[in-house]
Each structure stands twice: as structure tokens, then as C-alpha cells.
Amino acid sequence: GQQVMQIPQYQHVQEGEDFTTYCNSSTTLSNIQWYKQRPGGHPVFLIQLVKSGEVKKQKRLTFQFGEAKKNSSLHITATQTTDVGTYFCAGISYSGAGSYQLTFGKGTKLSVIP
Amino acid sequence: DTEVTQTPKHLVMGMTNKKSLKCEQHMGHRAMYWYKQKAKKPPELMFVYSYEKLSINESVPSRFSPECPNSSLLNLHLHALQPEDSALYLCASSPSSPLRVNEQFFGPGTRLTVL
Numbered sequence: 480g481q482q483v484m485q486i487p488q489y490q491h492v493q494e495g496e497d498f499t500t501y502c503n504s505s506t507t508l509s510n511i512q513w514y515k516q517r518p519g520g521h522p523v524f525l526i527q528l529v530k531s532g533e534v535k536k537q538k539r540l541t542f543q544f545g546e547a548k549k550n551s552s553l554h555i556t557a558t559q560t561t562d563v564g565t566y567f568c569a570g571i572s573y574s575g576a577g578s579y580q581l582t583f584g585k586g587t588k589l590s591v592i593p
Numbered sequence: 594d595t596e597v598t599q600t601p602k603h604l605v606m607g608m609t610n611k612k613s614l615k616c617e618q619h620m621g622h623r624a625m626y627w628y629k630q631k632a633k634k635p636p637e638l639m640f641v642y643s644y645e646k647l648s649i650n651e652s653v654p655s656r657f658s659p660e661c662p663n664s665s666l667l668n669l670h671l672h673a674l675q676p677e678d679s680a681l682y683l684c685a686s687s688p689s690s691p692l693r694v695n696e697q698f699f700g701p702g703t704r705l706t707v708l
Contacts, residue, residue: 512696512697520701521683521699521700521701521702522636522683522697522699523699524696524697524698527694527695527696567635567636571695574641574643574648574649578624578626578641578642578643578648578649578687578689579624579687579695579697580638580641580649581636581638581697583635583636583637584635585634585635586635588633
């Protein structure tokens with residue numbers, strides 16, 4: 480089945496430093512989604528990437544989808560304490576009758592030192 | 594209403610108990626999901642319901658029994674659980690239109706402890 484690898488597992492940064500997490504898939508992804516889970520919270524959707532080479536920005540967050548649609552990255556510029564949490568990428572596969580199955584990467588836990 | 598609600602928030606049960614987890618959404622989503630999440634791990638898919646029919650069962654033991662009474666409700670019935678079943682159980686829903694981004698909306702979860 481589909482496997483999504485994500486690195487690093489943990490990242491500690493000083494507030495104001497940049498942060499990047501990377502996802503790699505063994506197979507070509509039709510699209511990829513990114514979620515953020517705050518400590519004690521639940522996953523919250525951030526974005527979906529569909530097109531080869533796609534780059535999307537949300538304020539300080541930049542998401543990229545590789546040309547071969549096998550890798551993706553999330554980059555945060557000038558981290559803030561509000562960025563703390565675990566960031567998951569998820570490959571999507573259509574599971575029939577309008578439902579979609581997510582295969583999550585292991586996540587990158589971001590800690591920001593004030 | 595753009596949220597998924599789950600009850601109870603916390604549940605402690607013995608291995609011989611029978612309990613149920615409940616999930617509700619009023620966004621008109623026709624796909625609903627149960628996930629299990631252990632500490633420091635990603636969510637693992639358990640079941641998928643599409644248009645109130647079970648479409649995926651990821652080899653989940655029969656002590657977990659899902660039910661979808663209508664398009665807004667999803668239950669997870671628990672019976673004879675083991676301590677290793679202790680985890681955060683997350684419900685999610687997503688729109689079913691191929692024309693939309695099919696993000697999954699997650700509920701806050703039920704933190705289950707099996708003694």
C-alpha cells in the first residue's frame with residue numbers, strides 16, 4: 480500500500496528561525512494534504528496540493544509539491560510560539576463512493592523556544 | 594456549522610464493559626471516518642463510511658463495531674477491549690464531491706483508557 484515517509488521526527492528552533500519538514504512517497508501521489516495538530520488537540524487541515532511542482536503560500540507557510548509528485552515540503556518562515564505542534568503530511572487515495580483514505584506520515588513535532 | 598462533535602471527551606472502562614463513542618456533523622458530509630491515535634503517532638484509519646455504508650474496515654478487531662445510523666451520526670461500539678486499545682479515538686468527515694478539496698474535518702476526539 481501507499482507509504483509516506485516524513486522527516487525530521489522532531490525539530491527544536493529558536494523563535495524567529497525557519498523550519499522545514501519533508502515528505503516522501505514510494506509511489507506517485509495524486510495529491511497531498513497537510514495537517515497541523517496542536518498539543519492535546521486534533522488534526523486541522525492546512526492545505527491540499529494537486530499539481531506537479533505546485534507552490535502555495537499561507538502567510539509565513541510555504542507548501543511545495545515535487546515535480547514527480549512523490550515529495551512535498553512545508554516551510555515556515557520566522558517561527559512563532561503559535562506554530563508549535565505536530566505537522567503531518569498525508570497522501571490521499573480514493574476509496575470509492577465519495578470517500579477518501581488518508582495515509583499519514585509520522586509527523587514532525589515542532590518546538591519553538593521563545 | 595463547520596465542526597465535528599464527539600462524546601464523551603474522556604472515557605475510562607474496564608475490559609468487560611460495553612460502551613459507545615458518538616460522533617456528529619451537520620455539514621452535509623457523506624463520508625465519515627474513525628481513526629485511532631496513540632501517543633506520538635499519526636492517526637491510523639479504522640473505518641470509513643460512505644453514504645451510510647461501511648466501505649473500508651482496516652482489519653480492525655471485532656471488539657470495535659462501527660455504526661452509522663444516519664448521514665449525520667457515527668458511532669463506535671466498544672466491547673471487551675484490551676489495555677492496549679487505550680488511545681485517542683478521532684472521528685472525521687469529508688465532503689464527497691470530486692469537485693471539491695476533500696479535506697477531512699476532525700472532531701476533538703475521545704480519550705479512551707482501558708483498565
